[in-house]
Amino acid sequence: MRVDSSIRRLYEDLRTVRVVVVHPPGEDRDTLVEQLRRIGCQLSLVWPFPSVPPVEADVILFHVAQELQGNSAWCSTEADATLVALADYESPTTLKLLLNTHAHGVLTKPLRSSGVLNTLALARSARTFQMVQQNKIRKLEDTIKGRRQIEKAIRMLMEHEQMGESQAYEHMRSRATALRMTVAEVAGMVVDARETLEKLGLNDNGRGQPRA
Helix, strand or coil: CCCCHHHHHHHHHHHHCEEEEECCCCHHHHHHHHHHHHHCCEEEEECCCCCCCCCCCCEEEEEECHHHCCCCCCCHHHCCCEEEEEECCCCHHHHHHHHHHCCCEEEECCCCCCCHHHHHHHHHHHHHHHHHHHHHHHHHHHHHHHHHHHHHHHHHHHHHCCCCHHHHHHHHHHHHHHHCCCHHHHHHHHHHHHHHHHHCCECCCCCCCECC
């Protein structure tokens, strides 16, 4: 049977990822390690449970259990890696711990060889999607912040420099072109400069005369 190119790339990707297993020694860890080595992952073992997620890891498979409550409060936003939780028996407490980690995937004990590959692939995909969405949100927030800064700078130029709205914007745009900056960056300079003058108690006409 012909293997789809996307599946081939998936296997190639998993053979290059750096996987860290944070789990106490035992049968469950042995089963997981055996399967990960069969897949071809670059593998490291960590125990006892560290206070922060291991660095230089692409995927972290970590033990989640009630006895670790308070010590395993990892969250996906704290790690640059894909997080896969290794959960003990299902219970409301364990479920709460899992939700707090915001893990990208979960394997339930007793661990078996089956399911590890699928969970790794889906978790990596979820992590990639999360990063794309976070980047979009960050860009949107920067855009909104920039627009507010521009609007604030325009109001300041209109009030203190007797410019019209269009004139104020065109002034900032021309300066942005000359300085090889964005209009939002120039607007930030205008706002910072005006607020600095106000903190120094200088008058509104910008001539450096102290206010009465």
